[in-house]
Amino acid sequence: xxxxxxxxxxxxxxxxxxxxxxxxxxxxxxxxxxxxxxxxxxxxxxxxxxxxxxxxxxxxxxxxxxxxxxxxxxxxxxxxxxxxxxxxxxxxxxxxxxxxxxxxxxxxxxxxx
Amino acid sequence: xxxxxxxxxxxxxxxxxxxxxxxxxxxxxxxxxxxxxxxxxxxxxxxxxxxxxxxxxxxxxxxxxxxxxxxxxxxxxxxxxxxxxxxxxxxxxxxxxxxxxxxxxxxxxxxxxxx
Numbered sequence: 480x481x482x483x484x485x486x487x488x489x490x491x492x493x494x495x496x497x498x499x500x501x502x503x504x505x506x507x508x509x510x511x512x513x514x515x516x517x518x519x520x521x522x523x524x525x526x527x528x529x530x531x532x533x534x535x536x537x538x539x540x541x542x543x544x545x546x547x548x549x550x551x552x553x554x555x556x557x558x559x560x561x562x563x564x565x566x567x568x569x570x571x572x573x574x575x576x577x578x579x580x581x582x583x584x585x586x587x588x589x590x591x592x
Numbered sequence: 593x594x595x596x597x598x599x600x601x602x603x604x605x606x607x608x609x610x611x612x613x614x615x616x617x618x619x620x621x622x623x624x625x626x627x628x629x630x631x632x633x634x635x636x637x638x639x640x641x642x643x644x645x646x647x648x649x650x651x652x653x654x655x656x657x658x659x660x661x662x663x664x665x666x667x668x669x670x671x672x673x674x675x676x677x678x679x680x681x682x683x684x685x686x687x688x689x690x691x692x693x694x695x696x697x698x699x700x701x702x703x704x705x706x707x
Contacts, residue, residue, distance in 0.1 A: 483635070521596065521681070521697030522636075569635055577623055577685050581695075583635030 481505050485570050485584035492560045492591045500555040500587050502570030510573045511553040512537075512581070513545060515566040522569065528553055529576065560591045594619040596698035598682050604704045609672055613701045615665040615682030623687035627656050627667050630679045630700065639667070639680075669703075677705045 483504045492498055502511065509530050514522040524537030528547040542564060544556045553572075557564060568587045573579035596617045605611050617625070624643045628636035640649045640656040642665070649656050653670045669676055682698040 519699060521699050523697075524695070571635075577687065577694075580626075580638045580641060581628075581636075583637070585635050586633070 483570055483572055483582050483584040485568075485587050487587060488585065489588050490590070492557075492589065494561060494591060496560050497556070497558050498560065498589075499557075500568055500570075500589075502553045502555070502572075502584060503551055504553075504570075504572040504582070505551065506572060506574070506582065507550070508572035508574050508582070509550070510576050510579070511547065512571045512573075513543070513553065513555045514569045514571065515539065516569060516586075517566050525555065525568075557589075560589075562591045565589060565591045594684075594686065594694075594696045596682055596684050596696050598680075598698040598701050600701060601699070602702040602704070604706060605672055607672060607674060607705050607707050611669050611672060611703065613667045613669075613680050613682075613703070615667070615698055617663050617665070617682070617684045617696070617698075619663075619684040619686055619696050621687050622660060622663075623685040625656075625658055625665050626683040626685070626695075627654070627665075628681040628683060630681060632678070636681055672703075672705045674705050674707060677703060679703070 512527040513525040526545040531550040534545045546554045570584040571581045599614045626641045627639040630636040642658045655668045658665045679700040681700045686694045
């Protein structure tokens with residue numbers, strides 16, 4: 480009963496390095512999302528996908544790229560990490576947009592030095 | 593600007609006591625309002641989803657209320673337990689137009705339950 484799985488759970492990067500966060504869901508959901516959570520702020524949407532092969536920008540997309548090559552996977556990439564991208568990243572999925580319940584992963588804590 | 597404001601920012605109560613968390617929103621047009629519980633180091637988990645026509649919704653010891661006229665919601669926790677210690681997040685969804693389905697998250701209320 481995995482639900483939404485994120486890897487890795489923790490990562491430390493140096494400024495300018497690149498990395499990819501992987502999100503996998505086993506609920507056959509069409510919609511997937513990447514959020515970041517920073518102290519004192521609500522979750523903010525980075526990018527989302529409404530189905531396999533589609534991606535769209537959220538509120539804070541700059542510095543990130545995403546891909547949804549398979550329905551169950553949603554990848555978040557940082558091409559050149561910056562200290563401002565130090566955050567906890569959450570992946571989520573839902574069966575519908577707007578009305579559907581969001582199912583979140585456990586989070587990936589990223590530190591950029 | 594669509595906003596969701598939660599109060600208090602943090603709350604400490606004794607085990608067994610009741611408490612109420614508040615959420616005010618300016619999101620429009622309103623679709624639904626959700627409450628999530630987020631344990632430390634974990635992802636948020638849904639407690640309730642309420643639409644425009646629902647005034648009250650319960651999930652065990654959690655009861656959410658919604659007043660769409662005043663744009664206020666509350667989450668009442670009855671007979672608190674140590675496991676209720678968490679951050680409680682209010683989220684509002686928009687309906688219609690290009691922002692359909694857009695979620696606006698509150699900052700959360702951190703609840704600590706002491707024995």
